[in-house]
Amino acid sequence: MENYLILHCAPTLAGIKTANLFSYTFTSQSELMNSLLLVNEKLNSKGVYAEILRIRNSNALILVYRKSLLNSDFSRKGVKDFLRLCGYDGNLIDNFIQRLKVRFDCSRGFPHEIGLFLGYPLQDVIGFIENEGKNSKCAGCWKVYTNEYEAVRIFAKYRKCKNVYTKLFFQGRSIEGLTIAA
Numbered sequence: 465m466e467n468y469l470i471l472h473c474a475p476t477l478a479g480i481k482t483a484n485l486f487s488y489t490f491t492s493q494s495e496l497m498n499s500l501l502l503v504n505e506k507l508n509s510k511g512v513y514a515e516i517l518r519i520r521n522s523n524a525l526i527l528v529y530r531k532s533l534l535n536s537d538f539s540r541k542g543v544k545d546f547l548r549l550c551g552y553d554g555n556l557i558d559n560f561i562q563r564l565k566v567r568f569d570c571s572r573g574f575p576h577e578i579g580l581f582l583g584y585p586l587q588d589v590i591g592f593i594e595n596e597g598k599n600s601k602c603a604g605c606w607k608v609y610t611n612e613y614e615a616v617r618i619f620a621k622y623r624k625c626k627n628v629y630t631k632l633f634f635q636g637r638s639i640e641g642l643t644i645a646a
Contacts, residue, residue, distance in 0.1 A: 470633040470639070471486075472484050474626040474630070475622045476529065477639070479646065481583050483529035483533075483582050484528050484582065485527050486525075489523055490523075490524060496516075510640070510644065510645040511645060512528060513529055514527070517565055527564075532646045534560070538557075540586065560581075576592060585610060585611070588610055591610065592607050
């Protein structure tokens, strides 16, 4: 699982992105739970958490996130109002994560508000919904409908982080050593 974390979550481990999402193929439920427990034991003290959002067959969809950054993102103007429209209530991140799991269970695809959990701008999430995923100015980690210049800069920063983290990890640096404390 650590390979997946480095390849898919380096910006979150580095503290420059709120969250990342990846699909993890497992051989047994106990192997999955043990891997997740080990990751959380290593990373929770640094403010990073891993949660299973959905399991289908032998694939788990895992969200790796920083609670502090989610709290900050969700306090931005309009975000909680938008989430309330999607059935989210309250102010606790743990409650929002639980509601997201329910939304995944009720959906065949991805609930569009997942973008807010991943740190995407609210206006881009709304733009994606209104345009049904079409007509974006550009695409990288997400489809961009508003500030193209800023998004391209962020995408480059995330790519560079992934490249550096991958190199360091495969040179022997530990996942704990690469994870920045909150």
